[in-house]
Amino acid sequence: MTIDAWLQAATADAERRGLSDLKPILETLAKATAALRAADFNSAAGPQAEADARRDRTS
Amino acid sequence: MMTIEEFGRRLRARQVTSVQVTEECLRRIDADNARYNAFTLVMADEALKRAHEADKELAAGTDRGPLHGAPISIKDLLDIRGVPTTAASRVREGHVADRDAPTVAHLRQAGAVIIGKTNLHEFAFGTTSEDTAFGAVRNPHDPARSAGGSSGGSAASIVAGMALASVGTDTGGSVRIPSGVCGLAGLKPTIGEVSTDGCVPLSRTLDHIGPLAASVADASVVYHALLGDARTTPAVPMPMHGLRLAVPRKYFCDLLDDDVRSSFEAALERLRAAGAHVDEIEIRHATDIAPVYLHIVLSDAAAYHAHTLETVPERYTPPVRLRLEMGRYIMAEDYVRALAGRDVLVREVDAALAQHDALILPTLPIVAPPIGAASVNVGTSTEPVRNVMLRLTQLFNVTGHPAISIPAVPSSTGLPCGIQLVGCRHQTDALLKVALACEPQITGVSVPRGGTDGG
Numbered sequence: 001m002t003i004d005a006w007l008q009a010a011t012a013d014a015e016r017r018g019l020s021d022l023k024p025i026l027e028t029l030a031k032a033t034a035a036l037r038a039a040d041f042n043s044a045a046g047p048q049a050e051a052d053a054r055r056d057r058t059s
Numbered sequence: 060m061m062t063i064e065e066f067g068r069r070l071r072a073r074q075v076t077s078v079q080v081t082e083e084c085l086r087r088i089d090a091d092n093a094r095y096n097a098f099t100l101v102m103a104d105e106a107l108k109r110a111h112e113a114d115k116e117l118a119a120g121t122d123r124g125p126l127h128g129a130p131i132s133i134k135d136l137l138d139i140r141g142v143p144t145t146a147a148s149r150v151r152e153g154h155v156a157d158r159d160a161p162t163v164a165h166l167r168q169a170g171a172v173i174i175g176k177t178n179l180h181e182f183a184f185g186t187t188s189e190d191t192a193f194g195a196v197r198n199p200h201d202p203a204r205s206a207g208g209s210s211g212g213s214a215a216s217i218v219a220g221m222a223l224a225s226v227g228t229d230t231g232g233s234v235r236i237p238s239g240v241c242g243l244a245g246l247k248p249t250i251g252e253v254s255t256d257g258c259v260p261l262s263r264t265l266d267h268i269g270p271l272a273a274s275v276a277d278a279s280v281v282y283h284a285l286l287g288d289a290r291t292t293p294a295v296p297m298p299m300h301g302l303r304l305a306v307p308r309k310y311f312c313d314l315l316d317d318d319v320r321s322s323f324e325a326a327l328e329r330l331r332a333a334g335a336h337v338d339e340i341e342i343r344h345a346t347d348i349a350p351v352y353l354h355i356v357l358s359d360a361a362a363y364h365a366h367t368l369e370t371v372p373e374r375y376t377p378p379v380r381l382r383l384e385m386g387r388y389i390m391a392e393d394y395v396r397a398l399a400g401r402d403v404l405v406r407e408v409d410a411a412l413a414q415h416d417a418l419i420l421p422t423l424p425i426v427a428p429p430i431g432a433a434s435v436n437v438g439t440s441t442e443p444v445r446n447v448m449l450r451l452t453q454l455f456n457v458t459g460h461p462a463i464s465i466p467a468v469p470s471s472t473g474l475p476c477g478i479q480l481v482g483c484r485h486q487t488d489a490l491l492k493v494a495l496a497c498e499p500q501i502t503g504v505s506v507p508r509g510g511t512d513g514g
Binding site for chain 1: 385
């Protein structure tokens with residue numbers, strides 16, 4: 001799930017639950033999640049999974 | 060502050076009794092607790108009973124060791140049989156512990172006199188001890204400022220002369236942060252070393268239990284008591300000549316208040332002059348620590364609180380409730396990413412320590428923030444209080460390395476500054492030896508601190 005899609009869903013759910021004060025906090029969390037996913041120990045994971053899938057298809 | 064060492068000397072020299080010192084602590088609680096909000100519960104009758112027993116035992120020739128008869132406070136997150144564990148929250152109303160946490164049982168076996176339970180940031184989920192059902196904890200050095208958190212009441216109780224030492228918990232810095240802003244020694248042992256049974260969890264992945272005390276030697280005494288080996292010979296300082304320290308400047312020294320920076324650099328100079336080698340190293344992924352920590356602590360905390368967030372949400376303080384709710388939205392894939400980050404960080408801190416006895420860095424980038432402040436100025440930047448207070452401590456909860464905060468030379472306004480030493484995993488005793496050696500250079504005083512007459 002992309003962070004944008006997650007944030008949209010999370011914000012809508014928080015509002016449905018009457019927790020509209022959560023919105024700015026969820027936006028902060030979205031930034032932290034983006035930073036986590038961008039860390040190089042994780043940024044390698046996406047391309048690696050893709051490469052593994054390609055290798056599996058050709059083997 | 061009277062140290063446990065000084066108390067023990069005077070106790071055994073028959074210059075003071077446990078009852079006298081306990082009564083003095085109770086007098087100070089009576090006089091000042093309304094001002095500082097350090098305690099959630101004062102156990103006066105039980106403490107005096109235990110103090111009488113301690114004096115009688117000593118007179119009869121039974122000496123339980125260095126904590127014998129010493130009044131100690133306990134963070135109100137740990138179970139003490141027969142009294143509530145409130146976690147400073149209305150969510151826990153009606154709770155009464157049916158047994159002592161193992162750490163509390165160990166303290167009793169060591170002869171400690173448990174004087175009461177201390178206030179904290181609700182459920183230990185904050186760094187200022189402001190969001191609590193018992194009123195904000197105030198820093199005895201300046202009551203308009205925070206005592207740090209989450210073990211703020213523990214720190215305030217020692218500085219205000221209400222206890223000789225305290226036991227706190229540390230999930231992102233909650234022993235070291237209040238120690239740093241209150242001018243105390245605060246130890247977070249290696250992860251898993253001290254039992255967390257009987258303690259309300261914040262994060263089962265990151266929680267630690269450790270002592271706050273007036274000196275490194277006192278912290279060492281309480282730490283060994285928590286482990287159940289109260290009779291251990293007091294730690295001996297490592298020789299200063301040839302001591303190998305490493306400063307991780309990148310990230311850890313990038314954002315510091317000017318007074319904190321001056322205090323830190325002056326301590327490094329004194330350590331070098333005393334014979335220590337001080338190198339500079341880099342922990343490459345330290346810049347990633349905040350998101351790694353956040354995703355682990357929020358997920359763990361949300362899992363523990365899921366039921367009460369549904370059933371009694373109104374009993375939480377609003378800021379803590381919102382942070383806990385935030386954790387319920389973290390995706391599993393991101394939690395796994397954070398755990399992958401933890402593995403990388405453990406290896407990097409291990410590597411940084413491979414050629415050194417300890418890392419050395421400030422405990423916090425700032426001095427105690429004003430109560431109620433949402434943000435603080437650090438140099439030319441304005442930062443959220445919570446983020447900046449956790450910035451230099453949270454890494455070592457994630458990696459599990461032992462870390463101790465030692466009081467450094469205060470700021471130009473007289474507020475305490477702390478310096479942190481970090482040792483190898485499973486070598487907390489070795490870290491304590493380094494800390495004992497460095498303490499005089501870090502504090503800038505060569506004689507033991509303390510001195511108020513406890514009775």
